[in-house]
Amino acid sequence: MEKRRQDESIPIWLYVVGYGLLVYLFSYTFSFVGGWLGDVLIALLMQMATIGIHEGSHLLAMAINLPRIAVIASGTLGQIGFVLICLGVAAWKKAYFAAAFMGLWLAYSLQNTAIYMLDARDRVLDLVTPIPGADSQAGHDWFNMFSHWGLMPHYKIIGDVTMAAGFGIGVISILLGAYAIVRLWLLRRETLVTPPAQVQKALAIKLKNVVNLNGKQTGASDELFNGYAAMALQFGGRIDAVHMHRAWQEWAARYDTASPYRTAYSLLPPERKVYYEQLANTAVAYG
Secondary structure (H helix, E strand, O other), X not given: OHHHHHHHOXXXXXXXXXXXXXXXXXXXXXXXXXXXXXXXXXXXXXXXXXXXXXXHHHHHHHHOOOOHHHHHHHHHHHHHHHHHHHHHHHHHOOOHHHHHHHHHHHHXXXXXXXXXXXXXXXXXXXXXXOOOOOOOOOOOHHHHHHHHHOOHHXXXXXXXXXXXXXXXXXXXXXXHHHHHHHHHHHHHHHHHHOOHHHHHHHHHHHHHHHHOHXXXXXXXXXXXXXXXXXXXXXXXXXXXXXXXXXXXXXXXXXXXXXXXXXXXXXXXXXXXXXXXXHHHHHHHHOO
């Protein structure tokens, strides 16, 4: 929870700067622009990381004694698979801005693979091999894979399709980065309308008064509901059922698992919870 609060403290303009960097790196990767920054971040750092994962995957495959063709394919599978895992984790955590950068890395990795594929016939690239003294040209991954699978006549088509896939994923990453910023801005805007600290304080007072009513919780459900409905009109304009439903889902989950919203919801009898859920779903459906 503390991590989330720290993330939300990052100013929007910093995300916008990061988005500009994302667009620039995409443009550099596909040769629309140049510059020393791209030389450092893409041609040096990202390339070194990708090559390291690629060659490390070869070594791992050799260490566990996989068949020769599996060892050859492991480099490409490793460099793409690693980025896919990072992208999946970022998406699962709903860290969409981080996922946009992981998408850019995936686009770069596919472009890198496409260049390797398109070199399969002529084998003019200066390749890196993890084995000292080995013939890098004889160890050309895609020459060996295309030859093994009888796909050498189609090497250019496969390379071009892979390049196009990388470009498409890069464009999707740019769109995802924009979505992440807009989504964050909307969340911040809602936060400005309904400050979580003030809301929690007010609801905590309301909850305390209700629970202490006549020294027992009997009959507290309607009192709680009415109090929350009144507050809903003050800071959201939502009708009572929508507020009770979404407050429990959004605010309690977003700021504090022990917040008054969740506590209040837990005090409701089961039949009341079902009733409020139905009201909320109906209200949401009809705007």
